[in-house]
Each structure stands twice: as structure tokens, then as C-alpha cells.
Amino acid sequence: MRVFSGIQATGEKHIGNYIGAMRNYAATQDEGDADFCIVDLHSITVDYDPQDLHDRTLDLAALLYAVGLEPDRCTLFLQSHVSGHAEAAWLLSAVTGFGQLGRMTQFKEKGEGKEFVSAGLFTYPVLMAGDILLYQTDIVPVGDDQRQHIELARDLAERFNSRYGELFKVPRGVFPEIGARIMDLQEPTNKMSTTGGTQQGTVLVLDPPDVIRRKFKTAVTDSGREVRYLPDEKPGVSNLIEIFSVATSMPIADVEAAYDGRGYGDLKGDVGEAVVELFRPVQEKYAELRPDEGELRRRLHVGAEKARETSAPTLEAMYRRMGFVRP
Ligand code: ATP
Ligand code: LTN
Numbered sequence: 001m002r003v004f005s006g007i008q009a010t011g012e013k014h015i016g017n018y019i020g021a022m023r024n025y026a027a028t029q030d031e032g033d034a035d036f037c038i039v040d041l042h043s044i045t046v047d048y049d050p051q052d053l054h055d056r057t058l059d060l061a062a063l064l065y066a067v068g069l070e071p072d073r074c075t076l077f078l079q080s081h082v083s084g085h086a087e088a089a090w091l092l093s094a095v096t097g098f099g100q101l102g103r104m105t106q107f108k109e110k111g112e113g114k115e116f117v118s119a120g121l122f123t124y125p126v127l128m129a130g131d132i133l134l135y136q137t138d139i140v141p142v143g144d145d146q147r148q149h150i151e152l153a154r155d156l157a158e159r160f161n162s163r164y165g166e167l168f169k170v171p172r173g174v175f176p177e178i179g180a181r182i183m184d185l186q187e188p189t190n191k192m193s194t195t196g197g198t199q200q201g202t203v204l205v206l207d208p209p210d211v212i213r214r215k216f217k218t219a220v221t222d223s224g225r226e227v228r229y230l231p232d233e234k235p236g237v238s239n240l241i242e243i244f245s246v247a248t249s250m251p252i253a254d255v256e257a258a259y260d261g262r263g264y265g266d267l268k269g270d271v272g273e274a275v276v277e278l279f280r281p282v283q284e285k286y287a288e289l290r291p292d293e294g295e296l297r298r299r300l301h302v303g304a305e306k307a308r309e310t311s312a313p314t315l316e317a318m319y320r321r322m323g324f325v326r327p
Helices: 015-028 040-045 049-064 084-095 098-104 105-111 119-132 144-164 209-217 235-248 251-258 264-289 293-321
Strands: 001-009 033-039 077-078 139-141 172-174
Touching: 001 015, 001 040, 001 119, 001 209, 015 033, 015 049, 015 139, 015 235, 015 264, 033 040, 033 049, 033 119, 033 293, 040 119, 049 077, 049 264, 049 293, 077 293, 084 119, 084 144, 084 293, 098 119, 105 144, 119 144, 139 144, 144 172, 144 293, 209 264, 235 251, 235 264
Parallel strands: 001 033, 001 139, 033 077, 139 172
Antiparallel strands: none
């Protein structure tokens, strides 16, 4: 089985990224051949700073190794190191409908109210589909916000297959049962996000312990006092329960039972503490790995070579099926 996922190179990673995606990369790397891609080409579709992109890319590589990706159990690489990704995006744009892209909610959300909306933001999902399809991927571990993009990738695979002959495997998204959509602690009806959320409501994996505790202590909860998992009625408390459940491996019903008759305050304090403990080993490993840029670059170089080798036959087949004269 082949596993593939991509993660943006900019933005500091938060507990939503960790629970919704990163920890599942680590968990799936032994389920088959796993490729994980830092999608730096995607990062230029919104306003960004080049020096920041450069530094954040290396930060993220160190963080992914720190959460448990092992160079000998999976392939981690930078999207821009494997030129086939940009090529696949162009080729797949031939089977992508303009109207289809216009319906993408992420495009609408990220473009809304902006003075400048890049063409790249619009075609972004085609690049993402290419990322996945080039690796003949079976499963894509992602958070809930990526459902529509995965659906598009499946659609493009099917359209290509029927137009040019069977080539791509049609991939399937896998979403965590708990924590597929972690909400902002200050605005629990909105997804936690470094690009769209509040700073105080976004807990970063690399936040110092005191900052983590404070963010949970000040989390917005709902009216009432009962610690019950009811996402529609009690989005704030339900979000905290989900985070606590993941951080402690305690089923949701047990969390509810443990806080029966106690107030929200206890829960907030305990979630903060559990998350500090959850991130402690990750932060320690990160501090060890990040300074050695030579080693990070070496690992990414090896990763890119492997990724090129895996994706090259599919890229070549795409060109041939589409009628290109090959050198
Ligand atoms: P952001 O919204 O912070 O800008 P993003 O979703 O645009 O993040 P990535 O950092 O590439 O971009 O996301 C990496 C992974 O994290 C994706 O699989 C995404 O589905 C998942 N993810 C992002 N936000 C959340 C969240 N709040 N809850 C659960 N999973 C999430
Ligand atoms: N669009 C995703 C990032 C992404 C991705 C991918 C995820 C780019 N290419 C391929 C899974 C598979 C996001 O915004 N989080």
C-alpha cells in the first residue's frame, strides 16, 4: 500500500496540524510505502516572504522528524526538489474544469477580501492532485478541511484514466476519527489555523509550556457547566474534550465521566498540562535536530532522490499517453 501526504512549508504548525495530520503520518509510515512532501511550491500561492519560506521549510523538516518520521521508514522530501510535481500539475490542468476549481472553498476563503489573488491560488488543487497521483497513492492522511481537494484529485484521476487509458490509482483520503477538525480556542466555531485564526486561540507545537497552559486556561467555553461532548451545542468544550482525548489516549466517554460534576476550569487546566506533556518530547527532539542544517539537507536530498525514482515512471507514462514525443 502507498501512503502520501503533503504539508505547507509556511506557517507555524499548530495542534490542529499535529492531531489532524502529522501524528497520522508517523502512524501510517509502517503501513506501506510512505511518502511525505513539504509542499513548498504551494506556499507561493499567497503573500509570503522568501526568507521566511526558506527558514520555515527547514523548521518544518526538523519538526516532522521530531514527531516521528524516520528517514529509513518513509520518504520525506521537498516538492520543489522533484520537478515532476510542477510538470504533472500542468499536464493535469488539461483534465481540470475551470468551474470545478471555482467551487473550491479553500480558494474562496483564502482569496476573500484580498487585493491580489494569484492565479496559483486558483490552480493550487491541480498541483495537489498531481502530488498525490504521481505516487500511485492508495491513502492520503489529512484533516477534514482537505476533503474537497481529495475529491478533486479522485475526479481528475478518473477523468484522465477514461480519456487517456487507465493509469492512475484513485486515492482515498483518511481522516482521523477524533480531531479531524480542531477548532480555534477563542472562536470554537472556526477551524484552528495560523492563516485565518486568532493567535491566542492557536496552540503551536513549539509554543513554550507556559504559553500552552495560558492558551488553554483562557479558552472560550460555552454556557452551562457540564463537560459533555456535543460539538453543535457546546463547540468550545467539545473541542477541549477531543484534544484531551487524543493527548491522553482516553476515549471521549471516559473523559466525560471523569469530569462529571466538575467545572470547565479543571478540564482547561488538565488539557493544558496534557498537551505540554504531549509536546515535550517533540520539542526536545526538535531542539536537537534543527541546528544541524547540513544533516537536514542531506536527509532531504536522499528523500528527493527516492521520490524522483518512485514518481518518474508515472510522469513518463502521463506524457506518453497524452501523445507527447519523448526524447
Ligand atoms: P492553516 O489553516 O494553519 O494555514 P493548512 O490547512 O492551510 O493550515 P497545512 O499546514 O498544510 O495547511 O495543513 C497540514 C495538514 O493539517 C492538512 O492535512 C490539514 O488537513 C491539517 N489541518 C489543518 N488545520 C487543521 C485543524 N484545525 N484540525 C485538524 N487538521 C488540520
Ligand atoms: N492542500 C494541503 C496541502 C497539500 C497536500 C498535498 C495534502 C498539498 N499537496 C497532497 C495531501 C496530499 C493543505 O492545504 N493542507
